[in-house]
Each structure stands twice: as C-alpha cells, then as structure tokens.
Amino acid sequence: MTATDPTTPAEPDGPDTAKTTTSDRTTPGALPLPAGAARLITAAGAAATFASTMLAWTWTAEFPGDLTYYGSPVDLQLLTLVGSVLTLLFLLSGAYRVRGLRWLTPGGTHSPVLLLALGTLGTTWYTAGAITGTLGGIVNFEPGMWVAVLATLTTVAGALGLPADTPYEPLPGQERPNPWQRLLHSFKAPAPTPAKELPGWAEILVIAVSFGAGLYLFTYGIDTSYGELFVGYLVLVGFAAPALGRAGLTRRLAGLTGKHRTISLTAAFVAAACFPFTQSSDQYTSVAANILIFATVALGLNVVVGLAGLLDLGYVAFLGVGAYAAALVSGSETSVLGVQFPFWAAVLTGAGASLVFGVLIGAPTLRLRGDYLAIVTLGFGEIFRIVMENLDGSSGPSVTNGANGIANIPDLEIFGFNLGEDHTVLGFELGPFANYYLLMLIFTIIVVTVFRRADRSRIGRAWVAVREDETAARAMGINGFRVKLIAFALGATLAGMAGTVQAHVTSSVTPEQYQFVEVVPPNSAFLLAAVILGGMGTVSGPLIGASLLYLIPAKLQFIGDYQLLLFGLALVLLMRFRPEGLIADRRKQLEFHDTGQLDVPKGTPGLSKTGA
Structure with missing residues (x-):
C-alpha cells in the first residue's frame, strides 16, 4: 500500500x-x-x-x-x-x-x-x-x-x-x-499493537466462543472419515494457525485468557467435556480417551524435562508400573494376586508404586548429568520391559504372565456406575469409551492443577534454576539433587496415576506396550517428542503436542510404513523453523530467536570514553 x-x-x-x-x-x-x-x-x-x-x-x-x-x-x-x-x-x-x-x-x-x-x-x-x-x-x-x-x-x-x-x-x-x-x-x-478494551462480558464471550470453535475444529478433525480428508484438514489448519498468529488474533486471545485465567481453564474443560456428546458412537471417543492418557503422561514428563531439565528416555516405564500395579489388584482372572481393590485404592496403588520406583531409580542416578543421565533412564525403560517379560513363572517368578501380560481386566465401577456399560446422560447415549474419556478428563484436570501449582511454587522456581544452570543454583543455596529427585518422583507419580486408567481402557497390559520406540504411542520417544513439539515448560504445549502425535498416526494408517518417515521430517522442519515448540513461553522465545538486543554492551563496563 x-x-x-x-x-x-x-x-x-x-x-x-x-x-x-x-x-x-x-x-x-x-x-x-x-x-x-x-x-x-x-x-x-x-x-x-x-x-x-x-x-x-x-x-x-x-x-x-x-x-x-x-x-x-x-x-x-x-x-x-x-x-x-x-x-x-x-x-x-x-x-x-x-x-x-x-x-x-x-x-x-x-x-x-x-x-x-x-x-x-x-x-x-x-x-x-x-x-x-x-x-x-x-x-x-x-x-x-x-x-x-x-x-x-x-x-x-x-x-x-x-x-x-x-x-x-x-x-x-x-x-x-x-x-x-x-x-x-x-x-x-x-510488533504488538495496543488492544482496544472490551467490556468484561464481551471478553468472557470471546473466550467462550474461541474454545467452542476449538472444540468444533477438533471434532471435525477426529471425525474425518478417510485419510485424504484428514491430510487436507491438516494442511489447511497448519497454515491457518500461524496466519492467525501473524494477524495478532492469537496474541489478543492469549491476553484475554491470561486476564481471565480461571474462566479460561473452566471453558477449556467444559468444551472438552462436551466432546462425547457430539459423537453418535464410540468409534472416535476411544481415540479421544487414549489421547487424554497420552497427553496426561506427556504433561507429567514435562515436569521432568520442561521444568527440571532432566532428559528422561525411559519415562514410559513409570506408566507401565502404574498399569501393572492396577492390573494386579483389578480382580482379573489372570492376576496372580487374586484381589480386587476399589477404584480409589487401585489409583493409589498405581501412583504409589510409580512413586517408589521413581525414588529408587532417581536416588542413585540423578547425580549424573546430561547424556549420562539419558543413557541410564533409557536403560531403566528397557530393563522394566525385559523384567516384565521374564516374570512368567519359567524365567522368573510367576507375577506378570510374561509376554502374555495380564488380560481380561474388568471395567471400573465408581459409586455403582459401571464405566464398561452404556449410559444415557441428558438424553445422550454414552458408550464405555466415552465414560473412560470423562474419567480421564478429571485426571487431566488434577494433573494440570498439580503442574500449575508446582510451576509457581518455590520448588518450581528451584527446578527452573537448576535447569538453566545447576552450578549457579547450587551456589545460591539450592540443593540440586533434592529438587531433581522431587521432580523425578512427581513425574513418575503422575505417569503411574494415568497408567491405572490405561490398564482398564485397554483391558490388558503387556510388555510390548512400553517400548522406547513403537509405531503406536505412547512410548518414550513419542512422549519426549510431544513435550518438545508442544513446548517445554508450558501447560497447553504438551497437551497439544500429544494430541497431534497420537491423532495423526491413528488417522493416517493408510500410509503404512511411511508414518515414521513423515514424523521424522516433521520434527526436522519444526526444529529448523520453530525450535521453541508450538506453544512456547517467553523464555524459550528469547532463547531460540534473535531479539535484536546486544548480548554485550559496547564500550568498557564502568568506564567512560574519556576515562578509558
């Protein structure tokens, strides 16, 4: 112009x-x-x-x-x-x-x-x-x-x-x-431009409409009936999302959600809770339930990687510990314990078992740093899978039935409400996967609350300090080992809690579900990729990253063996053009992009030109 x-x-x-x-x-x-x-x-x-x-x-x-x-x-x-x-x-x-x-x-x-x-x-x-x-x-x-x-x-x-x-x-x-x-x-x-002030009711209305539009876009994407339509949807959304950001609308919405944080979180979870009511069958609610499991575990890993800066390559093992613990006390016919705990006790059992393993693994290994810690955690993930295979009664004690796993896990029953049966709620028919989806949504709310509280607490600031420079943090009086162990234990507990629900959603637990790399998530590689793709240290980043990484393979099964090739290509492009992730905090944006500011001021510090 x-x-x-x-x-x-x-x-x-x-x-x-x-x-x-x-x-x-x-x-x-x-x-x-x-x-x-x-x-x-x-x-x-x-x-x-x-x-x-x-x-x-x-x-x-x-x-x-x-x-x-x-x-x-x-x-x-x-x-x-x-x-x-x-x-x-x-x-x-x-x-x-x-x-x-x-x-x-x-x-x-x-x-x-x-x-x-x-x-x-x-x-x-x-x-x-x-x-x-x-x-x-x-x-x-x-x-x-x-x-x-x-x-x-x-x-x-x-x-x-x-x-x-x-x-x-x-x-x-x-x-x-x-x-x-x-x-x-x-x-x-x-450059940011001054935003026009809106009345309070109008700002709340904008937030509600935005989350409603997000629900519609997610529902449309997950309901696509064939792969070609889903690819076209991804292409259009992939360009439309940065277009909204370049137009300034995303920044305006972020300002409104930050101003009305409680209302925004409520609107987000209300929109998510409405998803099962938009479905006529369990065909896609099963995908959505597994997405929530994957996203919740990724958010727990975000505590370890995003906040504390600990590269954990065996995190999926903690999900397996929780799932196996819940399966053993589920009343399954293939469980060697032969007991059936109520739901709340099974959750505590799975979360407690993962917590114990997190402390036992973290105590001797968290004194390592960098690549050494990554190798140790990778070894723990593989050791867990191999041990579960060997506890079959022949190679070791009869606990997990080896490669056959624990099958026929009964459905959960909470206050007389059997999640494995169809129920009519507000005139809508909800199937078993819709019930588990709503249950997992409650778990997601709990994990998000724990993450936000921990991030803003004193221990959260200590995690960030250790992540940025552990030597400097220790010089300021922070016990680096203790805060890292707390992060490791908290992340393991959150993964174990999600594993208790996963065991009942899949109805069986086998060692093959917890490999480092597998075409179908969750696994350690995909969990780590979800955190990095979405944005480390944020709440919405791992949720979005995990949703994409689970939904895309589920919808693109027609391309077969090319899934991992396209996944690797997408990661390369992301690291090249947006290394801070899809949803990044201000710290990451300043770290990965040139801000136009000088790192070192010109001249001699403390001396004027005449003095020099």
Missing part, C-alpha cells in the same frame, strides 16, 4: 494502520507488482477458488467423498471453500481496511493473506494429486478441478506481490526478496 494508492484512507484508523502504511512503503513484495494490482489479483484468485468449489472436481464417485456434484461442495471441496473465504476476509481486513472487518488483523495485514493462500493451495493441489493417484491420471479431472488448481496458484502469486508487514532488508544485489524469503518473512511476527 503506497502513499498514492487510492485505497489508502485519508486519516489513519489507529496505530496499526499507521504502521502498516510505513511498512508498505519500505518493504517490497516478492513479485514486481504494484500493491493495488497484487490485491486485485489476490481477490480475483480467492473468488475464483470459491467458485470452483461449486463445480464438479471429478466424474466418478470412486474417489472418497464423491466430488461429482455441482453446487454442493463436500469434504475436500469444503476445505478449499473455507480457505478461500478466509483469504478474502483477511485481504479485505488487512489490505483494504474494510470497516467492520479490521478486528481480524490487529497486528499483521498481508502475511496472514499469504499463509492462508498457501494453505488453500496446499489442500487443493493435494486433492488433485490424490485424485490422480487414486483414479489413474489427470484425465479424471472435471473443469472444477482445473479452475481450482489455476485459481489457487493465482491467489498465491498475488499474495507474493503484497508488501511484507515488517521491514525487510534485501541481500546484497537484491531489490526484493525471492518467493522463499518472502514466505519465511511472513512468519515473522509484527
């Missing part, structure tokens, strides 16, 4: 408008297009993309979703339609400054448009590739597919011609950034 552009308002609308105008005059786009022409091309491409979804994309119903209808977009067409609408809305808000839509871009103006255009292109071109691979060539394209492919490419070309939101210094010999540099530059967050 230049000073002579007719779309530039005569009077600035606020600090964000003034900043945008200055940025546009100094920051070129990747393509040599005038700002006005780039906007028109982007708008025309987004409109044509929208129109393409009203046409048939293929001629046969053999491709999943049946994209053969006119005027009735479904599945992947709907994703492209949503992407085109969002691209057009953010273009009108950021570039054209349409009154009534300016709240969509409180921070950035053009970067969200480019990211959404790329997300729409990715979803559409992936659909084109899937049709080609499934049906055998582009000859199966109908006119709507060709229009969509060309329209999304036009939208991206126009968005690349838009100026960047933040100042850009071209490399020597360059007049403007190339498309790749422009794309990377779009991920750079603009």
Whole structure:
C-alpha cells in the first residue's frame, strides 16, 4: 500500500494502520507488482477458488467423498471453500481496511493473506494429486478441478506481490526478496499493537466462543472419515494457525485468557467435556480417551524435562508400573494376586508404586548429568520391559504372565456406575469409551492443577534454576539433587496415576506396550517428542503436542510404513523453523530467536570514553 494508492484512507484508523502504511512503503513484495494490482489479483484468485468449489472436481464417485456434484461442495471441496473465504476476509481486513472487518488483523495485514493462500493451495493441489493417484491420471479431472488448481496458484502469486508487514532488508544485489524469503518473512511476527478494551462480558464471550470453535475444529478433525480428508484438514489448519498468529488474533486471545485465567481453564474443560456428546458412537471417543492418557503422561514428563531439565528416555516405564500395579489388584482372572481393590485404592496403588520406583531409580542416578543421565533412564525403560517379560513363572517368578501380560481386566465401577456399560446422560447415549474419556478428563484436570501449582511454587522456581544452570543454583543455596529427585518422583507419580486408567481402557497390559520406540504411542520417544513439539515448560504445549502425535498416526494408517518417515521430517522442519515448540513461553522465545538486543554492551563496563 503506497502513499498514492487510492485505497489508502485519508486519516489513519489507529496505530496499526499507521504502521502498516510505513511498512508498505519500505518493504517490497516478492513479485514486481504494484500493491493495488497484487490485491486485485489476490481477490480475483480467492473468488475464483470459491467458485470452483461449486463445480464438479471429478466424474466418478470412486474417489472418497464423491466430488461429482455441482453446487454442493463436500469434504475436500469444503476445505478449499473455507480457505478461500478466509483469504478474502483477511485481504479485505488487512489490505483494504474494510470497516467492520479490521478486528481480524490487529497486528499483521498481508502475511496472514499469504499463509492462508498457501494453505488453500496446499489442500487443493493435494486433492488433485490424490485424485490422480487414486483414479489413474489427470484425465479424471472435471473443469472444477482445473479452475481450482489455476485459481489457487493465482491467489498465491498475488499474495507474493503484497508488501511484507515488517521491514525487510534485501541481500546484497537484491531489490526484493525471492518467493522463499518472502514466505519465511511472513512468519515473522509484527510488533504488538495496543488492544482496544472490551467490556468484561464481551471478553468472557470471546473466550467462550474461541474454545467452542476449538472444540468444533477438533471434532471435525477426529471425525474425518478417510485419510485424504484428514491430510487436507491438516494442511489447511497448519497454515491457518500461524496466519492467525501473524494477524495478532492469537496474541489478543492469549491476553484475554491470561486476564481471565480461571474462566479460561473452566471453558477449556467444559468444551472438552462436551466432546462425547457430539459423537453418535464410540468409534472416535476411544481415540479421544487414549489421547487424554497420552497427553496426561506427556504433561507429567514435562515436569521432568520442561521444568527440571532432566532428559528422561525411559519415562514410559513409570506408566507401565502404574498399569501393572492396577492390573494386579483389578480382580482379573489372570492376576496372580487374586484381589480386587476399589477404584480409589487401585489409583493409589498405581501412583504409589510409580512413586517408589521413581525414588529408587532417581536416588542413585540423578547425580549424573546430561547424556549420562539419558543413557541410564533409557536403560531403566528397557530393563522394566525385559523384567516384565521374564516374570512368567519359567524365567522368573510367576507375577506378570510374561509376554502374555495380564488380560481380561474388568471395567471400573465408581459409586455403582459401571464405566464398561452404556449410559444415557441428558438424553445422550454414552458408550464405555466415552465414560473412560470423562474419567480421564478429571485426571487431566488434577494433573494440570498439580503442574500449575508446582510451576509457581518455590520448588518450581528451584527446578527452573537448576535447569538453566545447576552450578549457579547450587551456589545460591539450592540443593540440586533434592529438587531433581522431587521432580523425578512427581513425574513418575503422575505417569503411574494415568497408567491405572490405561490398564482398564485397554483391558490388558503387556510388555510390548512400553517400548522406547513403537509405531503406536505412547512410548518414550513419542512422549519426549510431544513435550518438545508442544513446548517445554508450558501447560497447553504438551497437551497439544500429544494430541497431534497420537491423532495423526491413528488417522493416517493408510500410509503404512511411511508414518515414521513423515514424523521424522516433521520434527526436522519444526526444529529448523520453530525450535521453541508450538506453544512456547517467553523464555524459550528469547532463547531460540534473535531479539535484536546486544548480548554485550559496547564500550568498557564502568568506564567512560574519556576515562578509558
């Protein structure tokens, strides 16, 4: 947007408008297009993309979703339609400054448009590739597919011609950034702008609507009926999420949730509790229940890795200790103890057994640091699995039935409420996995509360001090060994508590469930990846990371052995472009990114130029 552009308002609308105008005059786009022409091309491409979804994309119903209808977009067409609408809305808000839509871009103006255009292109071109691979060539394209492919490419070309939101210094010999540099530059967050104060009721309403939208997005993703639709959903959401961040909406919502923290946590768990009521069967509530187990264990590992900085590669063993302890006292016919504890006693048994093992393992090993500690914990994880296999009555005492494990674990019964039976609640039919999901949600609330209290306590500050520099922490009077042992024991206890529920959800416990690396989580490698992917030291980070790492393999079973390859590629890209994780605290952001501040002040400390 230049000073002579007719779309530039005569009077600035606020600090964000003034900043945008200055940025546009100094920051070129990747393509040599005038700002006005780039906007028109982007708008025309987004409109044509929208129109393409009203046409048939293929001629046969053999491709999943049946994209053969006119005027009735479904599945992947709907994703492209949503992407085109969002691209057009953010273009009108950021570039054209349409009154009534300016709240969509409180921070950035053009970067969200480019990211959404790329997300729409990715979803559409992936659909084109899937049709080609499934049906055998582009000859199966109908006119709507060709229009969509060309329209999304036009939208991206126009968005690349838009100026960047933040100042850009071209490399020597360059007049403007190339498309790749422009794309990377779009991920750079603009400077914060003053937020308009809202009434208290409006802020609470925004929080409630946001969590409701999050519930809808999660439900849509987990309910996708075939893998191609889930991949398209991931592509669009993967670009839409940073687009909201670059627009400044994520920062505004974070400010509101921080201001109303109790209301935000309540809204989050109410939205999560509503999920089983959106399902008509247990097909996906079983996935959701296992996601909560995985996420809860990852949050316990976050105490060890994220707060105390202890690299634990055998953490899944504590989950196994809790599960085996609960299975032995569950009343199962294959249990050698032959006893059945009530639910609360089984939980205490599993958590207590994990606590004891955490102290026994941590006491002699936590005096090690770094790689040595990681190797020891990895060895403990493997020793646990091997010992469980050998306690079969032939290689050792008959305790765990060896590789066969403890099977036929009966369902939990709490206050006469059998979680293994169907129940009608508020007119909705809840199956066994929905019951276990709600039970696990209560456990998640407990773990989140413990994590938050510990993080803000004196021991939590000691963990952070030991994580940053144990030598300096010990010099300040902190007993490093003691605080690390507390972290190790607390993390083990939380994992054991989750293991008691896992034993009843899976109905059996076997040693193979607790390996270091396995295609199906939870395992130590995936738990550690969930903490790092989501963001170490945060509450929501491991929950989101664990949800993604469990949901993606569950929904992408059609790609078979390529799951681990794609998982490794995703980790490489994440470590390259966002090493602090998806949800990072301020400390990690300052640690991994250049803030523009000098590490060492210029001049000689304590001396003036004349004195020197």
